[in-house]
Every structure is written in structure tokens, then in C-alpha cells.
Amino acid sequence: MNKYILAFALLSNLSFTISCSERQKDNQTIEDSPNNFLQDKKFLEKFDPNLVELSTADEQAKILVSPKYQGKVFTSTAAGENGESFGWINYKAFEGPLDKHMNAYGGESRLWLGPEGNKYSLYFEPGKKMVFENWHTPAAIDHEPWEKTKAGPREIAMTKSTSITNYQGTEFKLQLQRTVALLEKEEILKNTALTADVSAIKMIGYTTINSIQNTGDFPWTPETGAPCLWVLDMFRPSAKTTIVLPLKPNDSKEGLTTNYFGEIPEERIAITENYLFLKADGLSRGKVGVSPERGLPMAASYDHLNKLLSITTFNISSELPYLNQEWNTDADPFKGDAVNAYNDGPLEDGSQMGPFYELESVSPGAFLSPGQRMEHFHNVYHFTGNEKELNEITQQLLGISIAEINGVFGND
Numbered sequence: 001m002n003k004y005i006l007a008f009a010l011l012s013n014l015s016f017t018i019s020c021s022e023r024q025k026d027n028q029t030i031e032d033s034p035n036n037f038l039q040d041k042k043f044l045e046k047f048d049p050n051l052v053e054l055s056t057a058d059e060q061a062k063i064l065v066s067p068k069y070q071g072k073v074f075t076s077t078a079a080g081e082n083g084e085s086f087g088w089i090n091y092k093a094f095e096g097p098l099d100k101h102m103n104a105y106g107g108e109s110r111l112w113l114g115p116e117g118n119k120y121s122l123y124f125e126p127g128k129k130m131v132f133e134n135w136h137t138p139a140a141i142d143h144e145p146w147e148k149t150k151a152g153p154r155e156i157a158m159t160k161s162t163s164i165t166n167y168q169g170t171e172f173k174l175q176l177q178r179t180v181a182l183l184e185k186e187e188i189l190k191n192t193a194l195t196a197d198v199s200a201i202k203m204i205g206y207t208t209i210n211s212i213q214n215t216g217d218f219p220w221t222p223e224t225g226a227p228c229l230w231v232l233d234m235f236r237p238s239a240k241t242t243i244v245l246p247l248k249p250n251d252s253k254e255g256l257t258t259n260y261f262g263e264i265p266e267e268r269i270a271i272t273e274n275y276l277f278l279k280a281d282g283l284s285r286g287k288v289g290v291s292p293e294r295g296l297p298m299a300a301s302y303d304h305l306n307k308l309l310s311i312t313t314f315n316i317s318s319e320l321p322y323l324n325q326e327w328n329t330d331a332d333p334f335k336g337d338a339v340n341a342y343n344d345g346p347l348e349d350g351s352q353m354g355p356f357y358e359l360e361s362v363s364p365g366a367f368l369s370p371g372q373r374m375e376h377f378h379n380v381y382h383f384t385g386n387e388k389e390l391n392e393i394t395q396q397l398l399g400i401s402i403a404e405i406n407g408v409f410g411n412d
Contacts, residue, residue: 204381274399289336317364
């Protein structure tokens with residue numbers, strides 16, 4: 001199973017040749033937000049008249065991309081304009097003044113930068129205590145518009161030049177680039193090497209190439225600190241959605257972090273030799289992290305209620321250091337996660353940003369000399385249809401059956 005996952009992710013990447021800290025918003029239930037692609041499109045166009053829609057030749061698979069909103073893929077569908085909208089969009093965040101901490105617009109694929117914490121943090125000013133009041137998302141990845149450099153029926157490229165100062169006072173001059181490409185069904189099958197019968201399955205897949213370039217005049221080193229690329233996918237939860245993180249076999253919890261917001265209740269998390277499972281119902285905050293030594297280049301979720309299988313693939317390096325994102329200046333800054341997952345839930349005061357859940361991937365630290373560039377690939381696939389055929393996909397790509405996934409938290 002693990003060898004296949006590695007091969008699958010490699011095929012996906014070759015096709016190209018906040019984290020959720022204490023952020024307080026008004027509650028938005030699943031019922032409050034539209035679940036229709038066209039509704040989301042009309043809403044977004046009110047705030048971004050230049051919103052870009054990419055569509056397959058049969059106009060069934062579609063995604064909405066916004067250079068104005070930092071190159072986000074806001075949402076996607078596999079069934080045309082009136083089909084289900086897979087991304088979570090925070091309608092309330094578009095109204096009113098800018099939030100000084102984070103403007104949580106949502107979106108099923110956004111590019112951020114790390115590290116969020118540690119002594120080289122990009123989110124805290126030098127000398128400031130690492131508490132929520134002092135936490136600020138860099139403007140270039142929060143609310144400033146990006147430039148569209150290329151656009152076609154199924155591909156768009158965007159860029160942003162900026163400078164960001166870290167907790168040590170080092171100013172990084174950099175350029176971010178993001179290319180998003182929508183895949184035809186044949187390309188999805190080729191990228192995933194799927195051989196199962198998927199004739200009755202609706203699907204959508206898209207690739208993102210995310211890059212960072214050092215445009216300054218000094219190298220980024222362990223002494224200066226360095227940024228990293230961080231891709232976060234926000235999806236709509238349900239009462240019977242389960243996150244599945246494949247792992248390199250180990251009968252211990254080595255390489256796993258499960259206490260970012262306190263220990264996750266045992267009825268919401270399960271860990272086996274080969275998988276970490278997390279309940280994704282949007283009702284209880286919990287975040288998990290997987291080290292590059294333990295992680296595999298794939299994350300997934302299955303929504304039993306809506307018969308929706310979502311899979312993300314990305315690249316992981318076992319040779320380069322990953323950055324610690326914890327709000328802790330004493331922690332080892334070069335020992336961090338490669339994969340994360342998050343389930344949203346109410347804060348102590350009862351308020352909640354979502355509900356949503358996230359699948360996340362992170363690049364190693366970008367220790368770049370002037371002019372050098374680093375890329376991070378992150379791909380998203382959605383499959384929806386009857387469980388018999390979806391089961392063939394999970395068996396082949398994840399090495400686990402739908403029944404096993406549903407059984408983890410009693411969703412069968």
C-alpha cells in the first residue's frame with residue numbers, strides 16, 4: 001500500500017514538467033452556506049469581477065480561481081454549474097473592514113507561508129510575545145491582490161512580489177508564483193494510475209505549482225531563518241466525514257503531533273500502524289501533524305453522507321529540514337510537520353469561524369541563495385458516486401476500503 005501511495009504522488013507531481021489558531025468570527029453553520037457552485041460563483045463575482053473560471057471540455061469539472069484573493073482556488077465542482085460546491089467559503093469575511101489578524105475568506109486551496117511560530121516566525125514582530133493579539137498574517141498572503149500573468153481555458157498563473165520581516169528582524173525579499181491547472185478526466189486517470197472502473201464516477205482534479213524565489217541580495221540560511229511554502233485546503237464538513245492520513249508503518253506515535261489545541265478526545269481520533277484518522281464534522285477543534293519521516297505524500301477524506309472522496313497529493317523531502325510552526329521560541333525551529341489536518345469547532349466563548357476542515361501540506365525550509373527558486377506541488381482530486389465504485393478507488397489509492405473508513409467512527 002505505502003509503495004503505491006508514493007508512486008501515485010510521484011505520478012501526480014510529474015504531470016507538471018492558520019493553521020487555525022485562535023481566530024474569532026461569527027458562527028456559520030453548514031446550513032447557512034450555499035452548497036451550489038453557481039451560487040458561490042455569483043457571490044464571489046460581487047467582490048471580484050475578474051474571478052477566473054476554469055472548465056473541462058464537457059463543462060462538468062470547474063474551479064474558481066481569484067488573483068485578487070491571493071491566488072486562491074475558492075471552490076470546485078464535478079457536476080457543472082448546478083453541481084455541489086466542494087470548497088468552504090466564509091461569506092461573512094468579505095464584508096466590513098479588514099481584520100488585523102487574518103482575513104479568513106476560506107477557499108479549498110490557498111497558499112500561505114511559514115513558519116507561523118518559532119524564533120523565525122513570519123507572523124510576529126520582533127520582540128513581541130507570541131499571543132493572539134500580536135499575531136498578524138503577512139499582507140501578501142492575506143488580503144493584497146496578486147498579478148495574473150497567464151490564463152487559458154484550463155490554466156492560470158499568478159505572481160506576487162513582496163518583502164516580509166521575521167521574528168529575528170531579517171527582511172526577506174521574495175517573489176511567489178502559483179500556477180493552477182484543471183485536469184481532464186483522462187489526465188486524472190493517468191496521474192493517479194487508476195485502473196478501477198470509474199465509468200459512473202464524477203470527478204475533478206487540478207494541480208498547483210507553488211514557488212518562492214529569493215529576490216534579495218543575501219542567502220537565506222539557518223542563521224537568518226527562511227520561509228516555507230504552505231498549502232491549505234478548506235472543505236465543507238459533515239456528520240460522517242473522516243480524514244485519512246496514510247503513514248509509513250510504525251506501531252508507535254513517533255512523528256505524530258496530536259495536541260496542538262490540547263489532546264483530541266479519543267472518540268475523535270484513531271491511529272493505526274499505517275493510518276491516522278480524524279473526525280471532520282466541524283464540531284470540535286483539533287489539529288494533527290505528521291513529520292516528514294513518518295508522512296506519506298497523500299492525504300484524504302471521505303464523506304459518507306454525500307458519497308464524496310477527496311484526495312490531495314504533494315511532495316515530501318526526507319533530506320531537507322521542515323520548519324516548526326508552534327508559537328514557541330524555545331522549540332527546535334528546524335523540526336516540523338510535512339502534513340497537517342484540522343477539524344474546526346467552537347472556541348471557548350462559543351464563537352466559531354467555520355465549520356470547515358483542512359488538509360494541509362508544507363514544503364521544507366526555503367534556504368535559497370539570491371535568485372534561487374523552490375517549488376512545492378499540491379494536487380486536489382474529488383470523486384463522487386456510488387460507494388461500490390468509490391471503494392475500488394480507495395482500495396487502489398489508499399489501500400483501505402470504504403467500509404473500514406466508515407467503521408473508524410461508526411459512520412456505517
